[in-house]
Amino acid sequence: MERIIINLDKAPSERWHWLKDYKKETNNLLKYYLEDLSSAGIFETYIDTYKTLFISEDYQEEIACVSQYSDFSENQVLITNLYYDALKFVFGCTSFCVTNQKEKLHARNLDWWSENNILGEFTKLFDFQRNGETRYSLVSWPGFIGALSGVKPGKFSITLNAVLSNEAPQFAIPITFLIRDVLENAETFDQAVKMLSETSIASDCLLMVVGTNDGESVVIERTPTAFKWRHPENGQLIVTNEYLALTDNKQTNDTLQLTASGRHRRVQELLNDKTPSxxxxxxxxxxxxxxxxxxxxxxxxxxxxxxxxxLKI
Structure with missing residues (x-):
């Protein structure tokens, strides 16, 4: 899998210049996102206010840099980076961690429908570095500056699963940008969990965070304004696409839950039958x-x- 270095020592406006060699991939991805989002009520007429209130200047500069190497405007690039918050019903996802072993690994399927598997085909590994040292790494795509799945060496890993609550979306930071903020700025598992739990966010999500020490594994069940933690049971921590702790906020009969319980039970069965080694x-x-x-x-x-x-694609 191709790995690309994002140099955090560069100005934000210069970090994505390498996209000049990936313009076709970037355009195909942005076009795909925008076509889906055209039916989600996200229009450029609303994006300027949101950008001013909730997108940092650094991220705005990075968005501008991405736009420079695509056929799309800065606002269009930003809108595509809000894809999760607008269309999370197309996501699935299953994640798990076995916590009663010396070595704790964080396993995850990213389930996301796309035509012609362009999300699989265009997947890259991004190493975000300062002074030549990798601060954190993401599994992501050209043109997407947020984070769905990432790891900070020696500290923790984070993955995002979709879920639906009965709480209305909020004007707040998009969760994919918050995850990147946490990977960049949190230096301990506890700091990461606090930031991910207590920051108001735009929409619902489930977050698995796995640290390096005993007791450092949690699923954070989120709505835009509320959270509850779910800890391992019998040495296992599993998350799919349903609330198991924030049950009062659970939306019934949503599309994400159609397979969530079955996938959760199946992972549990497999782990009970054989502990991965x-x-x-x-x-x-x-x-x-x-x-x-x-x-x-x-x-x-x-x-x-x-x-x-x-990584497997």
């Missing part, structure tokens, strides 16, 4: 016929201790 064992769980979905575009395993990423 190798990377291949973790991938076997992710690839089980009752866990992996037809829309799975990325399968990944993070090792928070050293920042290693194992």
């Amino acid at each position: 190798s990377i291949n064992d973790y991938f076997d769980v992710l690839s089980d016929d009752e866990v992996k979905m037809g829309i799975t575009v990325q399968q990944m395993i993070f090792d928070p201790a050293n920042g290693d990423i194992y």
Whole structure:
């Protein structure tokens, strides 16, 4: 898998100049996002106020840099980066961690429908570096500056799963930008969990955070303004696409829940039957016929201790 360095020592307006060699991929991805979002009520007439209130100047400059190497305006690039908050009903996702082992690995399927599997085909690994040292890494795509799945070596890893609550969306920071903020600025597992739990966000989500020390594994169940933590049971921590702690906020009969419970039970069955002892064992769980979905575009395993990423597309 191709790895690309994002140099955080450069000005934000210069960090994405490498996209000049990936213009076709960037344009295809942005076009795909915008076509989907055209039916989600997200229009450029509303984006300027949102950008001023909730998107940092650094991220605005990065968006402008992405725009420079695409055929789309800055506002259009920003709108595509809000994809999760606008269209999270097209996501699935299954994540798990076995916590009663010396080595804690964070396994995750990213389930996201796309035509011609462009999200799988265009996947890249991004290493965000300062002074030549990788501060954190993302599994992502050209033109997307936020984070759905990332790891900070020696500290923690974070993955995002979609969910729907009965709470209305809020004008607040998009969760994918908050995850990147946390990877960049939090120096401990506890700091990361606090930021992800207490910051108001635009829409619902489920966040798995896995640290390097004993007791450092949690699922944060979020609505825009509320949160509850879910901790491992019997040495296992599993998350799909349903609230198990924030049950009062649970929206019934939503599309995300159609397979969520079944996938959760199946992962639990597989872990009870055999505790994974190798990377291949973790991938076997992710690839089980009752866990992996037809829309799975990325399968990944993070090792928070050293920042290693194992990835299948």
